[in-house]
Amino acid sequence: MHTQTAPPPTAAKRPPTVRVAAWSAANPWKAMLAWAVFVAVCFGAGTAAGTHQVAFSDFWIGEAGDAETIALEHGLTAPAVERILITSPTGDLDPEAAAAAAADVTARMNALDEVADVAAPVTAASGDAVLLAVTMSMPAHEAGDHIDPLLETTAAVQEAHPGLDIAETGSKSISSELDDQLGTQLGQVERFTLPITLAILFIVFGSLLLAGVPLALAITSIIAALGAYALASHFFPDAGGAVTSVLAMIGMAVGVDYSLFYLKRVREERRRTGGLDPAAAIEHAAATAGRTIVTSGIAVIVSLAGLYLVDDVIFSSIATACIIVVAIAMISSLTVLPAMLAKIGRRIDGGRLLRRKTTAATPGEGRFWPALLRPSLRHPVATAVIGLAVIGGLALPALTMTTSVEGKETFPKSLGTIAAYDDLVAEFPAEGLSHSVVAQADDAAALAAAAAELEERTRGDALFAATDAPRVAVSDDGTAIRLELPIPYATSDPRAAESLALLRDDLVPDTVGQVPGVAYAVSGEPAYAKDYADHQSQRLFLVVGFVLLATVVMMLIAFRSLVFALLSMVLNLLSTLAAWGALALVFQHTWAEGLLHFDSPGFVGSRTPLMVFAILFGLSLDYQVFVMSRIREAALGGAAPREAIRQGIRSSASVVTSAAVIMMSVFVAFVFIDRIEMKQLGLALALGVLLDAVVVRVMLLPALMALVDRAGRWPRTWKSIEQRA
Template sequence: MSLSLSALPTRAARWSATHPWRAIGAWLAFVVIAVGLAATIPTNEVEDADYRIGESGRAGALIEEAGLDDPPSESVLVRARSGELDGAMGSAAAAEVAERMRTAPGVAGVGDAVPSADGTALLVPVELTADDVDAAPLLDVTAAVQDAHPDLVIAQAGDVTIDEAINERVGEDLRAAEFISLPITLVLMLLAFGALIAAGLPVLLAATSVAATIGISAPISWLVPAESTVLSMIVLIGMAVGVDYSLFYLKRERQERAAGRSTLDAVAIAAETSGHAILVSGGAVIAALAGLFVLSDVTFNSLATGAILVVAVAVLGSITVLPALLVKLGRWVDRPRLPLLWRLTRRVPTGTVSGRILGPVVRHPVVALVVSSIGIIALAVPAFGMKTHQASIETLPADIPAVQTLRSITKAFPAEGTAAQVVVAGAEPAAARSALEELAAAAGAGDDFATEGAEVRTSEDGGTSVVDLPLPYEEADDRATKAIKRLRADLAPAALDGLGAGSSWAVGGGAAESLDRLDLRTERMPLLLGFVLLLTMVMMMLAFRSVLLGIVSTVLNLASVGVAFGLLSVVFQHGVGESLLDFTSPGFVIEWIPIFVLVVLVGLSMDYHVFVLSRIRELIDRGLPAREAVHRGIADTAGVITSAAAVMVSVFAIFATLSMMEMKMMGVGLAAAILIDATVIRLVVLPAVLILLGERAWPRRRGPSEPMVSAALPEEGLVTTGH
């Protein structure tokens, strides 16, 4: 007979509890083997070409195939500390930079110093031999020249130094977050349980799930290439759901033991109730994360794969090794106790605080729903004006020296900033050159392009030509976007469409790539949102056999997402709270953040939602009226939800204090949204809606029944430490 999905947690718990050492040993072997895979199988990482999309991607591919792509480079800026640069002093310093750089390792050549238009600076271009050149010797040269010319400012920035500085800062940020988040998680678990072992189990399961997933990701990367940020995604999601699932399971097991049941009965009931909720919520999280594949983006494909794997592993551990550990530990799971915290957790009955909050909601559901909805709508309204853009120099931490230098370079030398690249392939070389020169002249006639001195470069075989058209704007400036659109729609067709059959052209470059990404995300975002909400709605309908509950789940998810997007817009686009969070508003939200926040928030909120609804369903199946079941079910689960949400809010709040803008946006969006979701939405909106719906939300109710002791595990052959 086939194993039904609803019976899977109970069957898995029964086997694990009757064979605890086998279950524990199998889990440890799984983790060790998985970690071993990472040590023996190299990770297949995403390549630069994988990021190409749209017309800018075609342009990049044509340029690379023709060997016309710009080599990696660094730039050394020489300027006065104030006012105009003394010509003789500047030239001497620039000459010294060039002389020293020519003998530095990794340098292919040094160009002539270029003066700025306003005479305040000189720029020494340094061409490198490869992308992975060590920047340290180059920075040593720059520092030595600076020491020799203390009256000048001599600084360096470029492809290698910017990348190294950003990677170093990201690593520092993530290490700081991990270092702080682990003890905070343990402290919150101690507050929830009052005992060391009980507090450590959720963290242990989450950590082993993350370790196993990182190992499995190595061979999986040969099917879906791994992006550099996927490990952070695995850690973030893995710790979140791992702690949540263990917390749900362990809290229910302790609750049943406190009611006088044996360890075996308590584990069985936890498996049939919380275990089933974990399975459903895990499926909902996976469904939300699967929506990332809709974007057809190499970064999100990698993030989705890693996150889905770690959720699946965390669910597996929660319904297998966790019951085995609980049976072996018995009442020792509540040891060693921290006297003060233990007494506090025992003296405050389940649902005491939340019950007082729920009382007015139960008595006046219409008023509660109207007032809370007004607040949620007010927070969500700014989301309709949210502006997104790709990360740029404006979003990098200003305290990084290379970033400061790059900003100074782009200010003094606009041509060194963003530029459009127009490439022509398949045309007669002379005709292509003439057409591109004509295009550069037409573009330079307006204010959008600084094309003076623009040169057409042609490949060795003459089949491809390219010209760079610098823009005098920041990449995130709306004027840069308008300039690229005008170039593609008017200027380029007028100059290049007459090159004849077999020829093709494309507009690329940084600003064009940002535009193409924005267009793709704008086009796919409704599909992503619809996919995630529709799939989670269907899962709720199937899990609870209620169309109304499916619709309610979708509306509440949409409310949480709206609040998150609204807060992101208010804080980062409009700059509210800049001084508090120590950042300068770029005037937009980094384009991948709303997508990331959407799927993670829906996934985590579904954890709480399923756990609450499962408890209410259980009480209704025992014969309680819907109003009483809603009141008691939410009161019973509020403490667990609050503990789980407190962990997530604390961890994400840590990210909000980090220096990288992406980390801040992710932290603020998720921390604030989860806080509101776990309080206002779960304690006010949800009970008010369910009370107003009444019995209609819970079809096919079974007759009254006693708690599910019949599911208790047989004690024969078990060795436990307590009952």
């Protein structure tokens, strides 16, 4: 039994999606020109206005953030310091050659406006390395924009002394090189995925012209969204980083999804009616697919809004960017897409790739999907048990997930600044990470004495690195101090966390904490990593709870069934849980290091679980709305529950599968980016989409819906008049 679509409603009753589509189809050149102007205005205005970045202090979180606030108030913010390391390729450093190179570095760096001071050269205990610390002349949060002259000077000194290895490292030079590498590799991902996307769409439609339509709409939606996001950043500041990459990722996903769904529906209407006029077919599609696109877009936007609850500038930026691109992709599918399809006209039917033919009686039937769905509908209990076992088995390792913030030890060793940093801490252990104790009290003498006692109590402790003299900075009035306590361990090393706990729980309260009226806090990279990871963990369940509740409400409004709304929530969550489990299984162990070319950090990036949840849940919700809409439509058309399930999933299967394959190609490409966080994100999303398309949509959804029917919980509102009678 097949759904028979009613003729388009009368003009007085036509929903907005139909009225907009009808106007666009009747005035295609006007609609396409309006869209081109909209994209140009958005992008042009955004480019002219520029992107407004968040304040440096907006990244501060927890006790580490409190410490930086006290330091800022008293002029004790740590300056940006770059370190120049001089070594020999042979390992035996010539003291005279090293001294000459050090003098050259000093002279050239002192000539730069970006440099405030160059410290005297320091020779390592081994005698095989010489270190020069270069302090930059601007505030630390501005130094990244001025690092290039220092890097160019270091390169010039290296060229002048070819017999030595002269390398620069530091937080600003490392960030600069990381950003450059990430930008290059993201560009490679785009060049890799766009042809694949076009090829998949060509296979789906059998026409290069039709294949280009979803891709063109997705790309123009992304361009418009980038401009709109730049404008929005003046109200919701941009956190930078990979935000625009996430925008492009989501924009490609929903842009292709919505266009695919609409275009396939137009072709289906023409096949069903034996060649319905394209304009009429577009109106039919707008009445059904248009409504689904609006429902899906709003549901995804509401879900993404949950990221604001993280109370973190990075996730707020991601939420703003993704909401904008989803809204624009939704608008493009409802406005300019009908115009483009109207201009394509009867060519919309495309080719018949590999001689595949469909008939009006059995649109898209084939043998594959009916065979794949048969076990779910005939044996729903067994299918549901198997599907849940697969998902549950993959999700189980998520219980062991440990999160932390990326440190220098996880960055690509192929980068010169990272290699120099490793050599630096090997020769000068005290030049690596450090804890920063910041305190303020009115009694300057007592505060200074307490700081000295604290520093003394760390001497000789293996958890701290030895220094020649206390590294303490005092405010002009003496009422605030910043004490640096170096550690010889990486951020993710358990001993770094142990030394931090010792400071926060015992040493600082017993010394600085005893000064009357004191305010103190401990900062530094290990402290920031702990506080940030703790913050993410605390907010995770709040965000997940909000999104799940929002999903139930949206699906209840859309489909008028509490049972299926709850079922949708559970199904959308399953893919995420399995992806989380895969993260812990792969990246917290070493067995996949050779396969994916990474060194296991022993943890998952603290931002990754929420990123995976937000992106994967949004895509799953997108697919769920498409499938459920077709099932509901079949049921309202008179199909019995099992038949409605079969028709709905079969008629949407090619769209969901095509979109899933496209997204998997994008996500898999991220696995080859030389950043552990990107690898984690790419693998989790690729696996999540695969499971969602195969296990959840083909096995669990039909099986569980069949069980709902068996239990007599099929919605009354989904039953046709004939069935009710």
